Amino acid sequence: MKFTIDWLKEHLETEASVDNIVDTLTMTGTEVEAVENQGKQLAAFTIARVISAEKHPNADRLKVCMVDTGHGEPVKVVCGAPNAKTGMMGVFAPAGTYIPGTEFTLQKGVIRGEESNGMLCSERELMISDEHDGIIELASDAPLGKKYADYAGLNQVVVEVELTPNRGDCTGVYGLARELAAAGVGDLKDGSVAPVPATAGPTTVPIELRFEKDEPQACKMFAGRLIKNVKNGPSPDWMQARLRAIGLRPINALADITNYISYDRGRPLHVYDADKLSGTLHARMGIKGEKFDGLDDKPHEVDETMCVIADDNGVLGLGGILGGVASGCTEETTNVLIECAWFDPLVTAATGRKTGIVSDARYRFERTVDPAFVKPGLELATRMVLDICGGEACEPTYAGNVDIEEKIIDFPLSEIRRLTGLSISAAEARAVLKLLGFWSAGTGDLVKVAVPSWRPDVTIKADIVEEVMRIVGLDKVPVEPLERLAGVAEKMLTPIQNRRRIARRALAARGMDEAVTWSFVSESQATAFGGGAPALKLANPIASDLTDMRPSLLPGLLAAAQRNANRSYSDLALFEVGQIFTDDTPEGQRTFASGIRTGSAGPGGAGRHWRGAADAVDAFDAKADMSALFDALGIDMDKTQLVAEPADWAHPGRGGRVQLGPKNILGWFGELHPLQLAELDLTGPVVAFEINLDALPNPRKKATRAKPALNLSDLMPLKRDFAFIVDMDVKAGALLKAARSAHKNLISAVNLFDVFEGKSLGEGKKSMAIEVTMQPRDKTLTDEEIEAVSARIIAAVEKATGGALRQ
């Protein structure tokens, strides 16, 4: 919404500065987007006469003009406009002028051998319009040498405000004047409209509303008035100047009047050439397939969700949004029918969105137009048409009616203090309300407040609190500390929130970078990682590769690895802690911590080094990450089950699953499957892990925070080594478990220090060597006792693995 300060003063008696007006609007809730002082920008452009315009000696399309600027000697200007001619009045810019429309500063120059000391300008160069077919041609009596902006009424201060969707009343200059008057910036002038007597009998165009009961009542009232024998020429200069200043292009008097009232009162109107109408003019819902050519010079098709205005020949336009060419007024129009109707905000908004049409009418109707101003709006339009275009007015005719029920709210004045903390006297609060058009009655705290018809957004007590507070000023609301808690604050985070926080720090402390990737991935990525369910597909994805809610954090990380690899960063340690989706319920959203390592980016660092190059990453790097994360979260990985059944994304022989039972899976690790790598266009090796943070067991509630007593032995621990030859498929875990359990009291640690495969051991055999630490508790062990424990270890391992002690 744009207006000029000059226009505002039509409705507001004020001496306030522009700054004061703008600040007051902003601080009372009408946000000022821009303030443009048009006069300043166009100050250098003056009115000049073309003394002579002759063909350029060296260019067919150029002319050499001698220009009288009204000051000093005539100036020579080379001009390319086809309409430059001797004797015309135009707009001149001397060298050194900044031309806003082309964004450059004009220089003196020589064009094809002819000197040029300035420019004759087009409307586009002045940013008045898009017109650039020729230079501006002014009336022959335009004042030579004077500023063009003053002459054309372009010396305006134009203010652009951004309106929230609830303030239809501020779509008119009058409504903004009311706001400013309430805030003490001036006095609101009387805006009442006197009825215009009819002199030409009844309006002969029949008007009807045709809405079925089960249809939206998209047009509740349609007021029409026929005015005969008008002369539709250009509108008066003052009107054209105001419309131009706010960026509207004057068309003809009838059209300009509707635009003017739209901006002046927030009251959109439409005018029909009554002689082009056939039968009954009516509002109804559209029929799919109906078409009309709009005043925006484009064809439009309507459907059954849209409100149309039609006559017996078909659709004329979209009600409340856009009129049509066929019934529009032209210079030849002599009998005009003025439409002043009330269209439903929701239907208007929906149609506007569906069609994408942006119009001043839609802007106002979707914010709700004052239902009490339908009749006055029509009278105002009639008055202006008669004043500007002459003619005789018929009697107005009305179809339907908008309910203007009086809305009264029981309002305790103490509500202002309750919700805002602002202390304000009853008299002051009621005075503010009165200036905004609210009437209040009653004494004491509880008053009855009547809401004006132009404020349908005000329905409850809190709305009235806002009205008072915003006009009094939010800066008057005293800042008051929120009461602090009596004691030390309780724990702020839930266990899962804390887990996420720790997981991030722990993984970063292993040298990994935290990534935040999209929650949605492509369909193929989703499917490859176990997703792709229809319930998790977006109906309106923003891009074809962001269609499915992610079933895993890995596709996002792998895609990131691929992007980094394209920038030749192929040693990468990345992780993410975030949500994945197994279905569309709240419970289906899980928190995972997942990471990948690529190239040689193991925990010790990537690349070559004088102490030895880093190895390519392998599944054990991912297992170590997982183990470290478990450590950080207080979970002993040794007490979980490790199953050699990797995730689908992993190499079938180089990965595993960690679980507490077949139905309680904590996570996976492993090397990426070669087919996955190929799919993602990645060169390996890539290893990954994922941990379901939600599945991790919560620590047991303990009665005491005290740790168990520390039981130290003064006796020296002793170590013995054993090597076993076992079949190739024997798992180290089984061997270690057997050794550990051989004598639980005595054996404090078992360390696997060598794995060897070689022909000397025989086909399909390997050797695993362990170091067993025995910690005597009560007395030093005798040689016999040590031998006995060793025998138990050998027996246990041999039994569990089917192997034999290596001799």
Next chain:
Amino acid sequence: MPDNKTIEILRDQISADIAATDNLQALDNVRVGALGKKGSVSALLATLGKMTSEERKVAGPAINGLKNEIVAAVEARGAELKKAELEKRLASERVDITLPVRPGPLARGRVHPVSQVIDEITAIFSDMGFALAEGPDIETDYYNFTALNFPEGHPAREMHDTFFFNPDSEGKRKVLRTHTSPVQIRTMETQEPPIRIIIPGRTYRCDSDQTHTPMFHQVEGLVIDKSSHIGQLRWVLEEFLKTFFEVDNVVTRFRPHFFPFTEPSMEVDVQCDRSGNEVKIGTGTDWMEILGCGMVHPNVLRNAGLDPDVYQGFAWGLGIDRLAMLKYGMPDLRAFFDADKRWLDHYGFRPLDMPTLFGGLSS
């Protein structure tokens, strides 16, 4: 009987020999030459047995004195030689300490700015007695809109550029939450006031350009009790902004605004300096809009089962990514979600830079 002169000569001779040694073997040779079985001092000692007791009284102490002196001198020289040998060895054992070590994991790993800023916000609000609440990203239309007083068909709904899922068998379609506000409802439904929560999380809008990404992060605040009002809302937000931006003072400007779920509603501008390449908060004469807030709308309280004539409170929402950009100077929102290693290494935070009030929000 050896005379004193003989002993003196021998002492001088052996002392000189000891001093002249330059290694332990040579010293040992001197020691053996003097004190060994056939040593010169041992030979003198052997003469004691053939002496008369008078002679022995005189010669005994002299010869034994010589022996003791020589033993001490050998020991002292031995210590000197050992020290010299160690020094010589150490002198040959120099390493080039400028040879680089591999950067440790703490030098390589980085925490994403979004996580860091959430931790900062959490630290600040923990001091004011807030808890951290969360809710699902996939929401029902009810929680995302209806319960928050967005009327059906209202343009305010459309302003949200919502991501939809396909309708289910009943024609209902879920949405990706467009703001963190649904968690307000979910919390009020399950928790008795007083409520003080912040709600950080991912939010989604079907919008993408230089300053918009289809996914972004918001943090919402909610206070519900029987007395909290706009004066306190101003205090909470001003204290938060001052602490978060780590400046002595933040000048704010609360402007009336419209949101469906609050009444009265406000937008908050902070005073800043936009003259340079980056925005500086806490100084300057420009204004920048930074958040929206207001008193929770009575309909919202009612929808969550609370009586708006008994309970009241305020809520606010602001963009976490934007806060991060303003505080730490990232120019482009889109880079947040690109996982470019160069960006993460540059804008990310060290693993142990944990924001706390006792240690400071940032280092």
